[in-house]
Amino acid sequence: METQGRLAWQISRSCDGGACIGVTRSGDSVLIGNTRRPEGPVGEFTTDEWRQFLAGAKRGDFDGIAQDL
Numbered sequence: 001m002e003t004q005g006r007l008a009w010q011i012s013r014s015c016d017g018g019a020c021i022g023v024t025r026s027g028d029s030v031l032i033g034n035t036r037r038p039e040g041p042v043g044e045f046t047t048d049e050w051r052q053f054l055a056g057a058k059r060g061d062f063d064g065i066a067q068d069l
Contacts, residue, residue: 011035 009022020035030050033042045053056062 007031009033 007024007026009024011020011022015035018036022033022035022038024031025047026044028047030045030047031042032045033040
């Protein structure tokens with residue numbers, strides 16, 4: 001994935017080549033994008049927002065969102 005020049009995108013090891021989420025840092029922001037659409041759109045979050053999201057994901061706060069997919 002590439003946005004605003006070359007960024008070091010990280011993709012989950014469980015991604016099997018399908019549509020996956022890429023994550024990278026750009027300055028004080030965390031960017032997320034879809035590997036199927038590397039040209040965008042890209043979501044931008046503060047590092048504090050990202051930390052809060054990760055904490056919620058680890059607690060299972062979002063498990064119901066993808067439960068029936």
